[in-house]
Amino acid sequence: MSLVDLSQEFDSSVLARVLAKGRSTGAGFSEVFIEDKRNMGASLDDGKVEAVNSSRDSGAGIRVINGETTGFAYTADLTEKGLLAAAEAAAAAAATGDGQVHTVSLGTVARQQVNDVRIPPTSVPKARKVELLMIANDVARGIDQSIVQVSAGYSDATRRILIANSDGVLATDEQVRTIFRVGTVADGDTGMQTGYDSVGFTIGFELFDEESIEELAERAARQAVTKLRARPAPSGAMPVVIKCGSGGVLFHEACGHGLEADLVARGASVYANRVGELVASPLVTLVDDGTMSREWGAIGIDDEGHKSQRNVLIENGVLTDYMWDHIRSRNEGHAQTGNGRRQSYQHLPMVRMTNTFVLNGTEEPDDIVRATEKGVYVAKLGGGSVNTATGDFVFGMTEAYLIENGEITEPLREGNLIGNGPQVLADIDLLGNDFAMGNPGMCGKDGQGVPVGDGQPTLRVKSLTVGGTAA
Amino acid sequence: MSRHTVDDLQAIADAIVAEAREGEQIAASVTRSRETDVRVRNGEVEHFVSAQSQSIGISVIQDGRTGNSSARMFDEASWREVLAEARENASFGSVDEFAGLAEPDGVEIVEQKLWDDDLAAFPTEKKIEIAKELERLVLAEDPRLRIDEADYADGSTEEASATSLGIRSSSRSNSCYATVSVLVDDNGETQTGWAYALGDSPDKFDLPAAAKKAADRATRLLGAVKPASRVTTVVLDPMVTAQFLGIISGTLVGENVVKGRSIFADRLGEQVASPLITLIDDPTDSRAYSACETDGDGLATRRNVLIENGVLKMFVHDAYSARRANTKSTGNAGGCLALQLVPGTKTQAELIAGVEDGVLIDSVQGLHSGVNPVSGDFSTGASGLVIRNGKTAEPIREFTIASTLQRMLLDVQAVGGDVDWLPSRAAGLSLVISGVTMSGA
Numbered sequence: 001m002s003l004v005d006l007s008q009e010f011d012s013s014v015l016a017r018v019l020a021k022g023r024s025t026g027a028g029f030s031e032v033f034i035e036d037k038r039n040m041g042a043s044l045d046d047g048k049v050e051a052v053n054s055s056r057d058s059g060a061g062i063r064v065i066n067g068e069t070t071g072f073a074y075t076a077d078l079t080e081k082g083l084l085a086a087a088e089a090a091a092a093a094a095a096t097g098d099g100q101v102h103t104v105s106l107g108t109v110a111r112q113q114v115n116d117v118r119i120p121p122t123s124v125p126k127a128r129k130v131e132l133l134m135i136a137n138d139v140a141r142g143i144d145q146s147i148v149q150v151s152a153g154y155s156d157a158t159r160r161i162l163i164a165n166s167d168g169v170l171a172t173d174e175q176v177r178t179i180f181r182v183g184t185v186a187d188g189d190t191g192m193q194t195g196y197d198s199v200g201f202t203i204g205f206e207l208f209d210e211e212s213i214e215e216l217a218e219r220a221a222r223q224a225v226t227k228l229r230a231r232p233a234p235s236g237a238m239p240v241v242i243k244c245g246s247g248g249v250l251f252h253e254a255c256g257h258g259l260e261a262d263l264v265a266r267g268a269s270v271y272a273n274r275v276g277e278l279v280a281s282p283l284v285t286l287v288d289d290g291t292m293s294r295e296w297g298a299i300g301i302d303d304e305g306h307k308s309q310r311n312v313l314i315e316n317g318v319l320t321d322y323m324w325d326h327i328r329s330r331n332e333g334h335a336q337t338g339n340g341r342r343q344s345y346q347h348l349p350m351v352r353m354t355n356t357f358v359l360n361g362t363e364e365p366d367d368i369v370r371a372t373e374k375g376v377y378v379a380k381l382g383g384g385s386v387n388t389a390t391g392d393f394v395f396g397m398t399e400a401y402l403i404e405n406g407e408i409t410e411p412l413r414e415g416n417l418i419g420n421g422p423q424v425l426a427d428i429d430l431l432g433n434d435f436a437m438g439n440p441g442m443c444g445k446d447g448q449g450v451p452v453g454d455g456q457p458t459l460r461v462k463s464l465t466v467g468g469t470a471a
Numbered sequence: 472m473s474r475h476t477v478d479d480l481q482a483i484a485d486a487i488v489a490e491a492r493e494g495e496q497i498a499a500s501v502t503r504s505r506e507t508d509v510r511v512r513n514g515e516v517e518h519f520v521s522a523q524s525q526s527i528g529i530s531v532i533q534d535g536r537t538g539n540s541s542a543r544m545f546d547e548a549s550w551r552e553v554l555a556e557a558r559e560n561a562s563f564g565s566v567d568e569f570a571g572l573a574e575p576d577g578v579e580i581v582e583q584k585l586w587d588d589d590l591a592a593f594p595t596e597k598k599i600e601i602a603k604e605l606e607r608l609v610l611a612e613d614p615r616l617r618i619d620e621a622d623y624a625d626g627s628t629e630e631a632s633a634t635s636l637g638i639r640s641s642s643r644s645n646s647c648y649a650t651v652s653v654l655v656d657d658n659g660e661t662q663t664g665w666a667y668a669l670g671d672s673p674d675k676f677d678l679p680a681a682a683k684k685a686a687d688r689a690t691r692l693l694g695a696v697k698p699a700s701r702v703t704t705v706v707l708d709p710m711v712t713a714q715f716l717g718i719i720s721g722t723l724v725g726e727n728v729v730k731g732r733s734i735f736a737d738r739l740g741e742q743v744a745s746p747l748i749t750l751i752d753d754p755t756d757s758r759a760y761s762a763c764e765t766d767g768d769g770l771a772t773r774r775n776v777l778i779e780n781g782v783l784k785m786f787v788h789d790a791y792s793a794r795r796a797n798t799k800s801t802g803n804a805g806g807c808l809a810l811q812l813v814p815g816t817k818t819q820a821e822l823i824a825g826v827e828d829g830v831l832i833d834s835v836q837g838l839h840s841g842v843n844p845v846s847g848d849f850s851t852g853a854s855g856l857v858i859r860n861g862k863t864a865e866p867i868r869e870f871t872i873a874s875t876l877q878r879m880l881l882d883v884q885a886v887g888g889d890v891d892w893l894p895s896r897a898a899g900l901s902l903v904i905s906g907v908t909m910s911g912a
Contacts, residue, residue: 046730048565051530054556055541059524070518076525076543086522093519130563149731185732185845192734194845233850235873235910236700266512268619268654270661348518383840389619389654389663392869394852396840415850416841418871418910465697467841467850467871469908 006034006162007109007172014080015164016106018062021087023166025095027066029330031165032083033303034060035345038122041155044133052126061345062086065327066094074346106170112300112307115293117176119205121156129154132208136182136217143221146228148192149185152217156205163305171305177296177451178207179440182220188228195224196398197380200440200451202298223380223399230411233400233468239375240417240464241368241403245436246380248454250461251286252356252443253386253393254421255279259313260339260351260445261328263388270391270422274319280425282317283361290338290354296440297355297453304340304349311337314425325351343448353443357455361431365458368430370406376466377401377408378417381438391421394467416467424461432458477503477641480631483545484639487529487554491635496532496572497554498769500632501525501545507595509623511602517620519599531557532571536564572634573768573790573800580764580771581755585644589672590625593647598623601673605651608682613690619652619663623673638769647673648894651681655689664689669760669894688833692854695866698911704829704884705872705907706822706858709891709899711832712812716750716897719876720807721844723777725792734847734877735783743783744880749813750778752787752803759809761896767804775801781880810897815886819901822885829858830909832872847875870911874904882906 015032022030036058043050059076060083071094075086121129136152159175179200186193197220199211242250258269271279280286290299290308299308304326312320325340328351341352369377377400384395400412437455480501487499508520527550528541538560540553606621625647633639652665666684668676707715727733735743744750754763754772766772768790776784788796789804823831836852854868874882887901 042563044565048567049563050565050567051537051539052560052563053539053541054560057543059543069516072518072520072522074522074524089521093521126560126563187731191847192732192845194843227846233873235871235908237912266619267617268663346522346524348520383837385837385840387663387836389661390868392836392852392854394837394840394871396837396850414841414843414846414848415873416837416852416871418837418852418869420869465869465871465910465912467852467873467910469850469873469875 005172006036006160007170010034010162012106012170014083017080018083018087019164019166021084022062022064022091025091027064027091027094029065029166030087031063031163032060033345034078034162035159037157037159037344039155039157040121040126041153042130042133043151043153044137045151046149047137049130049133052130057344059345060086061347062090063348064090064094069094070348072348105168106164107168108170110171110301111173114291114298114300114308115202117204120158120176121178121205122158124205132180132213136213139214139217140182140184140221143218144186144225146186146188146225147184147221148187151183153181155179161303163303165305169305171301173300175202175299176204177202178204180213180216182217184220184224186224186228190228193224193227193230195220195222197223198439200296201294202296203294226411227413230413232470233412233415234376234466234470235468237463237465239372239460239462240466241372241375241377241458241460242381243377243379244365244432244434244458245438245455247378248357248438248456249381249384249395249441251358251456252353252452252454253384253395254419254424255286256353256356257386258388258391258421259322261322261324262351264322265328268389270388271319275321277319278317279319279422280314280317281428283428283431284314284317284425285312285359286314286356287312287359288323288339288353288356292355292453295355295437295453296451297353299354302338302340303342306336306338306340308338308354323351323353325349341450343450347448350446352445352450353452355453357437358457360433360435360457363430363432365432365434368432368458368460369403369408371430372403372406372460375403376412377403386421392418393421394418412468418465418467424464427462428459429462430460434458477629477631477643480629481639481641483550484631484633487550488633488635490554494533496635498530498572498632498634500528500630502628502630504626504628506626507598507624509599509602511599511606511621512618514603514606516599527553529553529557531561533561535566535568535570536561537570538562538564569791569794571790571794572636573638573770574636575638576770576800578771578773578802583757583762583764585642587645587671589674590645590647591627593673598673601649601676601678605649605668605678605682608678609651609653609685612682612686613655615655615657616686616689617654617656619654621651623649632769634769640765640769642764649676649678649681651685653685653689655693657693660693662689662692662695667894691856692866692868695854695868697869698867698909700910700912703907703909704826704903704905706819706826706829706831707902707904708831708833709889709901710893711835712902713893713895713897713899714835714838716810716812717895718838718842718844719880720810722876723786724806725786725788725796728786729792729795732845738783741783742781744778744781745883746781747815747883747886748778748781748880749776750810751776751813752807752810754808756809756811758892759811759898760892760894761809763808766802766808768800770800770802772808773802808896812886812900814888814890814900816888817885819887819889822887822901822903823858823863824861825885826858826861826903830867831856831858831863844876847877849874849876849879870909873908873910874906878906879904
């Protein structure tokens with residue numbers, strides 16, 4: 001079964017009255033964001049399906065913007081009375097007291113389908129979802145005797161949203177995401193090591209027709225087993241080669257956040273006032289693309305009702321544009337870019353990435369390794385974080401190897417790498433031709449998490465600081 | 472004050488668990504909360520969020536299978552739907568002979584002051600004024616400072632829970648804080664700092680101290696360079712120590728022990744840390760920010776000594792892990808709830824005076840990405856000040872510090888007396904640790 005479009009559940013005249021109430025204290029802009037989200041998840045650990053969970057969360061967030069001040073209130077009461085009460089609270093929070101009556105006329109519903117959902121997760125029996133967990137458990141444990149623990153998780157989310165605002169925007173979207181993850185622990189002479197892999201797309205249960213859970217479980221198990229013979233990672237600055245599809249988080253942290261217009265406007269980004277300048281190696285073309293069908297960060301419309309689009313942020317090393325939301329576009333007379341996102345109806349939207357990636361270069365990936373005398377090869381990156389004002393950022397390596405005399409040799413224990421965004425972007429000296437998207441990610445900013453994707457071809461940074469313990 | 476019962480919520484929780492059928496266990500938690508969040512920039516309110524929400528969560532255990540469900544509405548029709556969903560979910564879980572709710576254990580609750588009437592009555596205009604005042608105080612500290620954001624936030628939660636085994640609890644709590652994040656520019660360089668003010672109610676905030684702290688953090692990093700790589704001694708600032716203890720606590724949680732994910736699983740009774748280390752989890756200590764009366768299973772919280780003079784004494788358990796480990800719950804459903812180290816006597820300056828050559832670690836970055844509590848690998852980005860001949864010297868940044876959790880506990884050289892009851896599940900104090908690898912240029 002597919003759920004009905006939210007615009008069929010809310011009369012546009014009710015929405016118009018709520019928006020008018022939002023503007024009743026003198027605000028120039030009001031917005032209602034309605035969300036109905038259903039989640040289903042199941043987790044396995046220690047050989048058992050521990051718990052099967054489901055939740056339903058629906059409600060509305062009302063935003064009222066009066067000059068520089070935003071008033072915001074949310075409610076789980078989606079009746080007209082509930083919506084009006086929230087609009088009144090938001091209006092009071094942003095009041096200047098002009099008390100005029102403002103009328104709002106809404107346009108027709110805009111929709112943009114970026115992905116087809118062939119099998120809605122809500123139509124799949126829970127028993128089938130749980131069965132996948134047992135398969136992952138059995139496969140991972142069968143890979144090697146050293147695998148002593150396996151956890152696995154299945155989760156799906158169906159999120160219907162409706163946005164109406166006093167500029168006349170009326171838009172809806174249905175976003176379906178399905179994800180599966182496997183974690184492993186291997187035990188050996190030098191203690192325990194962990195492995196992890198995940199697969200997730202903005203699609204339905206057809207994910208499992210297209211992706212093999214067995215292969216996912218095997219990769220997660222082999223990662224832990226391989227690391228049993230890992231030596232401590234080196235310490236200090238050296239060339240680092242990052243495998244295709246594993247290191248998009250580098251760009252997410254090294255420059256993605258710094259290109260968000262809200263941080264730029266606050267003067268909290270090293271990339272402020274640098275449009276038109278060379279900010280990266282000329283090899284680098286960086287794109288943020290919410291329309292990238294299926295990918296984890298894909299959205300039809302953003303959470304402010306604007307269609308997602310493909311935005312080129314850096315072209316051949318030159319900074320071309322930032323990412324924008326409603327407030328920043330309005331204040332600076334810039335076009336929307338479809339990057340206004342929020343975690344839920346309980347949160348205010350802000351500038352967020354969608355799918356952020358670097359386009360292909362021309363090198364053969366093997367040649368990049370061969371050209372590196374001594375360094376580190378990162379096959380899987382973990383999370384990262386950045387201080388956008390200084391540009392200093394870190395990211396973890398969860399699977400990495402030494403490069404010695406142009407060859408990948410010993411596996412390394414885990415650690416962080418640290419660098420400075422503009423410096424690292426300038427230091428990218430080899431870019432491969434093997435572009436791939438990476439694992440599904442969750443990006444946190446100001447306490448809000450949203451799903452994002454990233455990708456890149458194999459590349460080399462000629463100098464990055466590797467935070468290990470070995471000389 | 473916190474003995475306040477939330478009658479309407481308790482009635483709902485009681486009604487839900489009364490639905491338990493023969494052989495079925497039900498736990499229900501019903502919550503209502505409010506929040507206010509004010510952000511100020513350049514003397515203007517940037518946003519003002521005012522909201523209330525509610526939620527309900529139900530767990531059902533039937534024949535050793537567990538199912539959960541939750542929703543944001545708790546009228547009867549809604550909770551009946553949630554209960555039906557949790558029951559359905561339970562039918563898909565694996566049979567686990569250890570699954571089950573906590574049995575009441577007779578441990579008395581140690582009452583905590585979780586509610587403040589002054590905060591509840593605090594007027595909205597004054598909340599905005601606090602954020603503006605904090606912004607003004609920071610700007611007065613140094614002309615090179617800019618405000619990134621200044622926030623005031625408060626929240627209150629009323630909660631009632633019940634289980635079909637007869638555990639009932641209800642509480643009402645509120646809290647507030649103000650935070651500021653600042654930027655400082657000098658010679659084309661930008662550095663950042665932040666600080667917060669805490670108190671039972673906003674009149675207890677020490678805003679001038681917070682302003683000074685934020686300004687100091689930012690300005691003292693101006694001119695920071697990337698250091699050379701070497702093995703050194705670090706002095707962890709109390710906030711960093713609290714983050715470190717948070718990671719250590721995961722290795723002492725019973726569930727990780729029984730599932731073979733703890734580096735200390737078979738080390739009970741052994742010396743796992745320097746004799747200077749005595750680590751206690753005590754949510755009944757009212758000085759702790761995370762002090763609380765009951766754990767996630769509804770049992771009374773209690774004081775547990777986890778590591779004493781460096782010897783591993785116990786793990787913390789909830790009802791489930793205790794059953795598997797053939798022991799009793801330690802009132803720790805939810806993990807370690809309020810950690811503290813038994814303090815030494817020296818101030819941070821006195822500790823630094825005892826370090827010939829080292830680094831004062833002001834802040835760390837990337838604990839979530841470079842630390843693996845299962846393997847013990849520890850690697851994190853950091854910034855701070857060089858320590859030379861017992862005194863702090865030039866600032867450094869863009870480097871990592873690395874060791875293993877096991878080594879770091881054993882390599883503790885001194886424990887400070889400067890306890891800071893931070894807004895986290897662990898109190899902080901300064902800690903001196905040797906043998907740490909610093910990676911830089």
